[in-house]
Amino acid sequence: MSTHQLTFAEEIVLLGLDDRTGALLPMPVMGFNYALAGAVIADLALAGRIDTDLQQLTVIRPDATGDALLDRALVTFVTSPQPKPVAHWLGVLSGQRAEIEDEALARLTARGILRREDKKIFWVFGLRRYPTVDNQERTEVKTRLSGLILGDELPDARDAILISLLTGCHLAQHIFSGPVYEARSARLATLACMDQVGREVGSAIEALTRALMSVNLMHM
């Protein structure tokens, strides 16, 4: 099954999980929230429903996509009394992380890519993990993106968006780690800035991180 059939939310969830333990890879505070929010906006953009620029997100086609997750967000945009900046909608959708993540996990599990595993810690605390059943999808997308980073080809729109989202939430540094990728940091930075939504995910996370650091300094 081609990875291109997965939504960005499914791809972000898949790549955000450790392929051995099924646990979430480390990300900044709210990193996963913003990445998933950006993924939903990106999918609606590629579906021709919305467009973005430096000022705002604009609905260009209000008709449903048929994907319940995307259509819930689309209704939110359509019913807004006036257009708002991308950053605003990232904030709104970041509060829906649980729903977006749960839906994406359910779909990945239904496709047989992940399986749900519930464990008890000390016989009391519940721990849910999603270890990988079929690693082909993850391997395929990692290989494709790796080729883009290590080469000089122009990316297609979808890959540009995905690299931008992964970089914005700091997942890229875990997925593409080591001296080979460190030598291509400038290339990764170029790819990562190609999509506005991905850039705004990164900006939102950086702003939150700075705010949290200043709060910590005040309490020292």
Added chain:
Amino acid sequence: MEINESQINASTVLTLTGRLDGLASPVLDQKVDSLLAAGIRSIVFDCSGLAYASSAGLRSFLAAAKKLKSAGGRASFATLTPAVHKVFELSGFLTVLAIYPTAASAANG
């Protein structure tokens, strides 16, 4: 958005006027595809009349550049207006795409 087609040497020049947004970008995509199907391998996008390019518009430009390169050709972008230059700069396009001050220099580049 208007698309006017002309020729400079072996390059087809598409002069874009207006706004390249999510509604106009499919039209540009179709134009590029039809030129590729006709065997055209060098396209200059003259942006002197382009007041605005949204994310969808930038994706169209990137797709055109990729398709032409894959076909052994080239896409170049000329006479960027300040608004388009700004979004090209933010998106890293100034680094990865062929940018020229005029359509003539792009066609001869």
